[in-house]
Amino acid sequence: MPHRAARGSSARPGLFGQGHGRADRDDPARLLRADRPCAGPAHRRIGGKVGYVPGNNAMIFQAMDQGKGDIDVHPDVWLPNQESFTRTYVDGAGTVVLTSHPCEGNQGYCVSKDFTARFNITDIADLGRPEVAAATDSDGNGKGEMWIGAPGWASANVNEVKVRDYGLLDFIEPIRAEESVKTARVKDSIAKGEGHAFDCYKPHAIWYMFEVVMLSEPPYNPEKYKMIQPSDDPDWYNKSHVATKDALKRVQIAWSKSLEGRSPTIAEFLANFQLTADDVSGLAYEISANGRDPAEVAKDSDRVDAMLGL
Numbered sequence: 001m002p003h004r005a006a007r008g009s010s011a012r013p014g015l016f017g018q019g020h021g022r023a024d025r026d027d028p029a030r031l032l033r034a035d036r037p038c039a040g041p042a043h044r045r046i047g048g049k050v051g052y053v054p055g056n057n058a059m060i061f062q063a064m065d066q067g068k069g070d071i072d073v074h075p076d077v078w079l080p081n082q083e084s085f086t087r088t089y090v091d092g093a094g095t096v097v098l099t100s101h102p103c104e105g106n107q108g109y110c111v112s113k114d115f116t117a118r119f120n121i122t123d124i125a126d127l128g129r130p131e132v133a134a135a136t137d138s139d140g141n142g143k144g145e146m147w148i149g150a151p152g153w154a155s156a157n158v159n160e161v162k163v164r165d166y167g168l169l170d171f172i173e174p175i176r177a178e179e180s181v182k183t184a185r186v187k188d189s190i191a192k193g194e195g196h197a198f199d200c201y202k203p204h205a206i207w208y209m210f211e212v213v214m215l216s217e218p219p220y221n222p223e224k225y226k227m228i229q230p231s232d233d234p235d236w237y238n239k240s241h242v243a244t245k246d247a248l249k250r251v252q253i254a255w256s257k258s259l260e261g262r263s264p265t266i267a268e269f270l271a272n273f274q275l276t277a278d279d280v281s282g283l284a285y286e287i288s289a290n291g292r293d294p295a296e297v298a299k300d301s302d303r304v305d306a307m308l309g310l
Contacts, residue, residue: 056152058231061085065095067258073270074254078105081154081249084231090254097260097267098252101274103203105249106214107155109146110200112190113211119195123216124166127197133171135195143173147182147198158227158242159199165243172197186210203251203280217245251277 055071063071077098079086089096109124116122119132126132127144136144146163149156156176163174182198189196190210200206200214224244228236259267
């Protein structure tokens with residue numbers, strides 16, 4: 001999936017940049033985590049100039065690995081979703097660094113609170129009940145729809161396998177579309193009192209935008225969670241088996257190790273950078289729902305000073 005990655009020039013040695021996306025995710029929460037708290041201080045306090053370029057995870061990690069400054073920072077790495085990249089560039093080559101201050105990410109499936117009440121939906125298995133599937137069938141093809149993510153998302157691949165291994169394929173059609181399409185559909189379905197199931201996660205502004213409920217799943221069990229990504233094997237779908245909830249995620253920032261020599265102040269700032277999931281969800285809501293300027297929302301001079309070691 002295309003993402004906005006960032007690059008830029010700095011008055012200091014080297015270049016500063018950000019790669020956006022999580023093999024996944026294009027949302028206000030990511031925008032807040034990435035653009036403003038990282039890029040803002042680099043521009044205002046350190047003197048760097050930040051720009052953004054489109055890219056996907058493979059391209060972003062490759063650019064960080066090369067260390068030429070084309071893309072220096074990926075501010076939204078979700079693990080274990082992107083372990084195929086971190087194994088290669090962090091653990092293997094040692095050319096990319098991960099922050100030691102992850103934000104907790106929780107991934108699951110949601111429906112509106114009203115829909116859960118009307119159909120007594122509490123668990124992912126409930127989506128396979130005929131009356132629930134019919135209530136989420138918007139195109140009349142006999143199957144309900146569930147948004148599983150955008151094209152190119154690692155988590156969408158997991159969700160596609162889960163729909164199969166949860167025994168839902170006879171009742172639910174997995175749909176891939178951009179996240180903006182999903183958000184519009186959630187809003188429309190709630191306004192019309194219709195059913196709609198969708199991949200959801202924290203941190204995200206949606207928890208402040210709408211009354212939604214995350215469905216329960218079988219507890220995470222590594223013995224029932226064998227996911228192979230397309231980057232590892234072209235036959236990933238047939239070789240994967242996922243019939244359990246995802247483990248809690250670690251949302252981290254990654255940057256090119258070459259920054260330590262080219263822009264050590266920026267590297268130190270990134271190493272100290274930290275936000276909680278509640279920070280991100282609440283502040284992202286201010287951007288997406290209340291229309292506040294992300295730069296204004298992300299200002300917190302005391303916390304930024306601490307991250308800069310001031």
